[in-house]
Amino acid sequence: MPLSNRSTLTQYLIEERRRFPEASGALNALILDVALACKAIARAVAFGELAESLGDMPSELPTGGDVNVQGEVQKKLDVLSNEVFIRRNEWSGLLAGMASEEMEAPYQIPKAYPRGSYLLVFDPLDGSSNIDVNVSVGSIFSILRAPDEAIASGRDLVEADFLQPGTAQVAAGYALYGPTTMFMLSVGNGVAGFTLNPNLGEFMLTHANLKVPADTKEFAINASNARFWEPPVKRYVDECLAGATGPRDKDFNMRWIASMVAEAHRILMRGGVFMYPRDTKDASKPGRLRLLYEANPIGFLMEQAGGRASTGRQPILGVQPSSLHQRVGLVFGSKNEVERIERYHHEPPPADISNPLFATRGLFRD
Numbered sequence: 001m002p003l004s005n006r007s008t009l010t011q012y013l014i015e016e017r018r019r020f021p022e023a024s025g026a027l028n029a030l031i032l033d034v035a036l037a038c039k040a041i042a043r044a045v046a047f048g049e050l051a052e053s054l055g056d057m058p059s060e061l062p063t064g065g066d067v068n069v070q071g072e073v074q075k076k077l078d079v080l081s082n083e084v085f086i087r088r089n090e091w092s093g094l095l096a097g098m099a100s101e102e103m104e105a106p107y108q109i110p111k112a113y114p115r116g117s118y119l120l121v122f123d124p125l126d127g128s129s130n131i132d133v134n135v136s137v138g139s140i141f142s143i144l145r146a147p148d149e150a151i152a153s154g155r156d157l158v159e160a161d162f163l164q165p166g167t168a169q170v171a172a173g174y175a176l177y178g179p180t181t182m183f184m185l186s187v188g189n190g191v192a193g194f195t196l197n198p199n200l201g202e203f204m205l206t207h208a209n210l211k212v213p214a215d216t217k218e219f220a221i222n223a224s225n226a227r228f229w230e231p232p233v234k235r236y237v238d239e240c241l242a243g244a245t246g247p248r249d250k251d252f253n254m255r256w257i258a259s260m261v262a263e264a265h266r267i268l269m270r271g272g273v274f275m276y277p278r279d280t281k282d283a284s285k286p287g288r289l290r291l292l293y294e295a296n297p298i299g300f301l302m303e304q305a306g307g308r309a310s311t312g313r314q315p316i317l318g319v320q321p322s323s324l325h326q327r328v329g330l331v332f333g334s335k336n337e338v339e340r341i342e343r344y345h346h347e348p349p350p351a352d353i354s355n356p357l358f359a360t361r362g363l364f365r366d
Helices: 009-018 027-052 076-089 128-133 147-155 221-228 230-246 258-270 290-304 335-346
Strands: 095-100 120-125 136-145 173-179 181-184 192-195 203-205 216-222 253-255 273-276 308-310 330-333
Touching: 009 027, 009 136, 009 192, 027 076, 027 120, 027 136, 027 173, 027 181, 076 095, 076 120, 076 128, 076 136, 076 147, 095 290, 120 128, 120 290, 128 136, 136 258, 136 290, 173 258, 173 290, 181 203, 181 258, 181 290, 216 258, 221 230, 230 335, 258 273, 258 330, 273 335, 290 308, 290 330, 308 335, 330 335
Parallel strands: 095 120, 216 253, 216 273
Antiparallel strands: 120 136, 136 173, 173 181, 181 192, 192 203, 273 330, 308 330
């Protein structure tokens, strides 16, 4: 499509707003502020070591520590990206508060600025462990409505205000900082993808009404954790690895980027299934990924694109959060594959045929 015929992100949002004549335009303005933050982060990522922004965060600096609230090593770009999100969104009068992977408690809108009716939760730089080796990273965000009582009273936001299930999301999306910078968005009417035109500094609509194929021959999982997997996950992966001669009657490819934004983007573009399931590696954690600012927004996008997102046992968007940094197992992607994994979690395990009589070198070998 010629450039002159492509919609900008602003034009797309105006068209979406026309479906709701009573809308104030505040949501559009908030999404554009988020997009501007993502443009700034894309610029910082692109300069990399030229801007001396790579590497871990020095622990002696007051702006950050060597380990964040998640117990993860903080990168310089983690801290920079978090600061960009805050500064681009705190002033506008659109937000009642924010929450981030990099901050232990909710961020209060400074008294100098007016307060709005939305909540913004975000992972400012997902996949940052890959940034030093120039692998695609991104930013993930989710927009919720603030409780009416909090808006009316003007009180400070508390953790409980953010503990809303994924079904309550007003909008969600991510920015991908790869060979091109992309902004993927859903406002509850499907998923649209925008590519940053560096000459114009604008996100242009390049992928309208994205759909995740219901079937796939591709899966993504960290195979180094195989010894910790629960039996349903091991069963699923073993069947995929068995290929055309196994119970699935087809060959599968395996992918693993270790950057969830990049994994989600691949699946939105061509299908597949991503698994970061609950396992026994750390019994105190019900999963690895954060529910509010990773699993819920990605789950929202997948469901809006006709895919499915699950804990493996239940739809991810139906999980009631219990804490701001709650972790959860996550499986998402092509609908039929995710439903198969859910079914395996609910079915009795297959009969144990490990008896030597039935083994490859047993009595009944060919």
